[in-house]
Amino acid sequence: MTDLLMLAAAAAPTRLNPLRLFLDADIVVQVVMAGLILASVWTWTIIVSFSLRMGRVGRAVRAYEAEFWNSRDLEAFQTEAGKRDIPSARVASAGLGEWRRSSAGKSPDREGTRQRLAGAMDTAVAQEADTLAERLNFLATTGSVAPFVGLFGTVWGIMNSFFQIGQAQNSSLAVVAPGISEALFATAIGLFAAIPAVIAYNRFSHRVNAFEARLQRSADRFHATLSRELEAG
Numbered sequence: 001m002t003d004l005l006m007l008a009a010a011a012a013p014t015r016l017n018p019l020r021l022f023l024d025a026d027i028v029v030q031v032v033m034a035g036l037i038l039a040s041v042w043t044w045t046i047i048v049s050f051s052l053r054m055g056r057v058g059r060a061v062r063a064y065e066a067e068f069w070n071s072r073d074l075e076a077f078q079t080e081a082g083k084r085d086i087p088s089a090r091v092a093s094a095g096l097g098e099w100r101r102s103s104a105g106k107s108p109d110r111e112g113t114r115q116r117l118a119g120a121m122d123t124a125v126a127q128e129a130d131t132l133a134e135r136l137n138f139l140a141t142t143g144s145v146a147p148f149v150g151l152f153g154t155v156w157g158i159m160n161s162f163f164q165i166g167q168a169q170n171s172s173l174a175v176v177a178p179g180i181s182e183a184l185f186a187t188a189i190g191l192f193a194a195i196p197a198v199i200a201y202n203r204f205s206h207r208v209n210a211f212e213a214r215l216q217r218s219a220d221r222f223h224a225t226l227s228r229e230l231e232a233g
Helices: 002-011 018-024 027-070 074-081 087-102 110-132 136-168 173-232
Strands: none
Touching (some): 027 074, 027 087, 027 110, 027 136, 027 173, 074 087, 087 110, 087 173, 110 173, 136 173
16 A cells, blocks of 8 residues: 555656646636637737837937937928838828918918817827827737636636536545646636736836827927917918
């Protein structure tokens, strides 16, 4: 008997094996786990790509704005550089385009022109912010839904474990423990997907809001410059 116990102890796993927990789980729990793993992979893809994109866009915007405000002829500079794939360039192009249309007449309405300029650039700023934030909705969805999806897998796995207890007519811990471990693993994967998604969503939302505020300040400054040109004319 002692030899059998020692042999069983030697054969027993000394730590959890995630792959074995997945393979031994019920098919429903496996589907839940696979979906959560895919959501986690996509979450990290968004995190990495968004971080790289924000860094690249931030550098481009700083360089463009430095050139823009150091230029003696803003209209000539914008005509040459306005086609760049830079948010600030598109905002300035929207304002300059409205300026040209509104000042084309002999006696432009100054107050109406100011309002149209502000509206055109505000719309461009909002569009740029929306474009940057379009993938963040997935992070928000994953952060709020993944724990409940994992919990569904856990509940299903525990129900299946109790069913197996009834079939085996044996309520010992050795019978129920493996199934419960597999079920709880679904919740663990759900949290693994949700936690970085929530952290990244909060962080990236702050960065998008800060970037939108930067664009808005630049647009307000350009609006003031065009307003002075309008009064001078």
